[in-house]
Amino acid sequence: MNGSDQVRDDFCELIEAYALGALDSEERTAVAAHLATGCAECTAALGEAQRLVSQLAYLAPEYAPSDMLRGQLLKTVREEAAANAKNLAKSGLRAAIPFWMLGAVAAMLLFALYNAYELRVTTNTIQQTRAELEKQIQQQQESARELAIARREASILTDAKSVKIAMSADNKDLPVLQATWNPELGLVVSGQKLAAPVGGRTLQLWLIPKAAGAKPVPSVTLRPNQDGNLDLLVANPPGRPSGTKALAITEEPEGGSPQPTTAPIWVGAVAGK
């Protein structure tokens, strides 16, 4: 017998007392530590010892617990079983929904979300397209209007009935403006290298009637563009070349005036045809 066998036998001698709970602290600790090592033989012996010790219960005088205890216990157990069954039924209901159905619902939800997203994108696209179309239409209308103006101006400038009017300024630094007036098509005023009025001021065209004592007739206000060019079509001037002695341009407050408030800057005589 080697040392290890001796130790095991020593513990096996104590195993019944250990199962009985009769060992004093030191021995109990030693046996517990040995069992903790996993000694299979002593572990098996402990199982046998516990079965043996449990037989001592038969030494107890025979008594039965009250019926009340049995009733209380069964009541508690039945209530807990019912609650447990209820919980199982709830979880079972959840489990009863097949996975494929949950997947289908999820897919439908995703599809609906995708459709909503697509609808929103499409709506935005339509709105953008409509805005671009409206912008294009507006540009086309503007181009058409400009083209019509250009055609009308070209007609005025080339028509035999038109009257050429040179509008010169007292200030020799200012360029001469050219006006062409057709009794049917209107009046065109053009010039270059012009400075736009500043400080809330604008230029205004006047028709000076031939009739003696007649006051200047106000026409449109005009302003050269950023490049200093002026190209103005007066489609319906408030007079006709035959009744007009001269054209004049003054500087007036923004929006124009009913009567000239300043001396004319440019003046051009209308020669009758």
Place this chain on the structure above:
Amino acid sequence: MKQPIVFLAVFTPSDSSDVSPDAALVRRLLQRDVSAFEELYDRHSRLVYALVLRILQQATTAEEVVQDVFLQLWRNTALYDGSRGAFVPWLLTMARNRALDQLRLKGERQRRLEDQTDELPPVAAIPDFEGSLDEKRRAVRVRELLGSLNPRQKRAIELAYFEGLSHSEIANALKEPLGTVKSWIRNGLLRLKEGLQTAP
């Protein structure tokens, strides 16, 4: 020569096999079968109660402990591992431990010494174990075997089992040498073991 026969099924390792009635009931108990619980209670509550009452010597407290034990069985059935032993020893071990804990916790041992008149429970003793001849024979056999011991030797075992005393405490209580008490208990248990394994 007469061949020895197995006398106590509960004592043999084979008793923990899956075919025992208790094992089948425990399997049903794991499925939350109330009728299985009811059957297990009816089969074993008397023995459990008798043991707990013997330890606590007070009927009301004993019933409280028995209730705790069976509720523990119901709520934590999985704590019982059938591969590690038979059901009844496991149940009795749990009941004994709880009763001894109660005994120590409430100082019932001292109270009992002071009030011996409250020892007997109100419930009448049941003379036999209904429907369990094996159990009855087992009880008779255990009592015979322990009864054959020196009365002081038997008393030492009872002090250890029913009152949770250690070797030293028993030696003090019986005023016997510690070595004598150790020998009494070990030899007494070995005799019980031999007696339960074979029938005369």
